[in-house]
Amino acid sequence: MKDRLTDALYGLGWGAVKRLPEPVANGLGRAVADFAWSRRGKGVTRLENNLARVVPDADEARLRELSRAGMRSYLRYWMESFRLPAWSEERVREGFAAEGLHHLEDGLAAGRGVVLALPHMANWDLAGAWVTTKLGVPFTTVAERLKPETLYDRFVAYREGLGMEVLPHTGGAAFGTLARRLRDGGLVCLVADRDLSASGVPVDFFGARARMPAGPALLAVQTGALLLPVTLWYDASRTLQGRVHPPVEVPEGGTRTERTAAMTQRLADVFAAGIAEHPEDWHMLQRLWLEDLEARPEEPAGTGVPGQPGGSVAASPPVSGTASDRPGTEKS
Numbered sequence: 657m658k659d660r661l662t663d664a665l666y667g668l669g670w671g672a673v674k675r676l677p678e679p680v681a682n683g684l685g686r687a688v689a690d691f692a693w694s695r696r697g698k699g700v701t702r703l704e705n706n707l708a709r710v711v712p713d714a715d716e717a718r719l720r721e722l723s724r725a726g727m728r729s730y731l732r733y734w735m736e737s738f739r740l741p742a743w744s745e746e747r748v749r750e751g752f753a754a755e756g757l758h759h760l761e762d763g764l765a766a767g768r769g770v771v772l773a774l775p776h777m778a779n780w781d782l783a784g785a786w787v788t789t790k791l792g793v794p795f796t797t798v799a800e801r802l803k804p805e806t807l808y809d810r811f812v813a814y815r816e817g818l819g820m821e822v823l824p825h826t827g828g829a830a831f832g833t834l835a836r837r838l839r840d841g842g843l844v845c846l847v848a849d850r851d852l853s854a855s856g857v858p859v860d861f862f863g864a865r866a867r868m869p870a871g872p873a874l875l876a877v878q879t880g881a882l883l884l885p886v887t888l889w890y891d892a893s894r895t896l897q898g899r900v901h902p903p904v905e906v907p908e909g910g911t912r913t914e915r916t917a918a919m920t921q922r923l924a925d926v927f928a929a930g931i932a933e934h935p936e937d938w939h940m941l942q943r944l945w946l947e948d949l950e951a952r953p954e955e956p957a958g959t960g961v962p963g964q965p966g967g968s969v970a971a972s973p974p975v976s977g978t979a980s981d982r983p984g985t986e987k988s
Contacts, residue, residue: 665796666810667810669734670741670810670814671736672740672741674738674739674741674742675741675742675865676739677737677768678871680770681735681737681739682732683740684729684735685728685732685734685735686728686731688731689724689727689728689730689731689732689884690724690727690728690816692723692727692731692773693723699941700727701722701725701943702722702942702943703723703727703940703941704719704722704723705948706938706940706941706944707719707722707723707726707935709862709863709864709945710766710826710862710931710932710938711776711861711932711935712863712936712988717973722935722936723935726885726935726936726937726939727780728816728936729890729937731778731943732850732890732938733778733939736779736782737779737781737782737783737814738807739952740782740785740806740814740818741814741817741818742756742783744790748782748786748789748790749786749789749790750895751784751786751894751895751896752782752783752790752895752896752897752898753896753897753898754786754897754898754899754900755897755898755899755900756784756899756900756901756902757900758889759884759900759901759903760791760843760884760900761791761815762886763882763884763903764793764841764843766847766882767841767843768841768881768882769837769838769839769840769879769880769881769882770838770842770843770844770881770882770884771838771844771845771846771875771876771881771882771885772795772843772844772845772846772884772886772899772900772971773846773847773848773884773885773886773887773923773934774845774846774848774849774886774887774929775847775848775849775887775930775938776849776850776930776937776938776939776940777887777888777889777930777931777934777937777939778888778889778896778897778898778934778937779888779890779896780847780888780897781815781818782847782859783786783888783896783898784815784818784819784820784845785818785819787843787845788818788819788820789819790988793843794819794820794821794843794967795820795832795841795842795845795847795888796820796821796822796823796828796833796834796837796842796844796846796868797815797820797823797844797845797846797859798822798823798824798825798830798834798846799811799815799822799823799824800811800824800825801823802850806813810817812920812934815914816867817854819940820845821837831875831897834871834875835875835878835879838875838879838881839879839880844875846869846871847867847922848868848871849868849924849927849940849944850868850869850871850940850942850944851867851869855869856868856869856870857869857870857873857920858917858918858922858946859920859921859924859928860921860924860946861924861928861944862928862932863967864945864946864947865945865946865947866924866944866945867946867948868923868924869920870916870920872919872920872923873904873915873916873919873920873923874916875914876904876906876971877906877915877919882903882950883903883906883919883923884901884903884904885900885901885903885904885926885927885930886898886899886900886901886904886924887899887926887927887929887930887931887933887934887936889930889933889934889937890934890937898914899930901926904919904922904923904926905919906919916956930958965981
């Protein structure tokens with residue numbers, strides 16, 4: 657019954673919200689965000705706990721302010737995502753502005769595959785739709801299977817409708833296909849700030865240990881693809897902002913595992929800088945740091961942001977020599 661209700665609610669969102677006038681949908685999103693924030697549920701309190709690491713000098717009032725802005729950003733993501741299938745190509749092209757785009761364009765022009773790795777910031781679906789619409793570049797991503805299956809099918813159809821190739825995240829089976837796409841000079845986009853597998857790489861993140869997926873770095877090491885971190889944020893306008901950062905280079909020497917670990921740490925550093933600039937747009941409503949996970953051993957390490965299934969994950973096979981965490985099954 658719960659699965660059917662969840663599927664019905666998402667179906668209602670895509671069926672009804674996309675027909676609302678944009679100002680009405682925006683107002684609805686803010687109202688839902690403010691209501692959820694006022695209820696002080698687990699997601700909101702976890703968001704504040706995470707933000708306390710990002711902004712360590714923030715007092716309680718500042719954290720409350722940030723969490724409220726964070727919930728509004730999170731619901732803005734949902735309102736936009738429900739409406740994206742009805743947006744015109746012009747609206748999509750005008751909806752995103754990117755800095756450092758030459759890093760992506762130069763990599764693709766050189767015939768190298770490119771991996772774009774992102775944290776859970778702002779609206780990566782809109783950024784992806786912009787890439788396929790404005791740049792005319794298709795790309796491949798990964799989504800984990802959801803329950804019920806009809807909900808997973810909804811998310812796959814939604815993202816395929818935006819021009820993405822979506823592979824199922826099934827224990828690393830997608831890794832070979834991603835590698836082939838990159839060797840053919842293609843583009844792969846992966847959300848990569850939270851580990852969903854048993855092969856996450858330990859990283860230092862805002863002064864504490866966390867695990868992040870090995871997939872983006874390992875793909876670059878194995879295929880010679882360019883690894884580009886991307887951060888996203890909302891400004892005061894209705895335009896999503898983004899920055900394509902300089903490439904994370906493959907280190908010389910060392911084992912494959914050591915190179916993968918060093919590159920994943922570099923990704924974590926770039927993510928941290930972007931999140932610190934725009935903490936209200938980091939949609940991390942779940943436990944991330946190892947000491948938080950260890951405090952709740954009954955919670956799977958891969959449990960993702962509640963209410964945001966079907967997203968891209970940085971799939972990877974087990975990496976020899978890397979430490980593994982408790983495996984999880986939900987979306988990051």
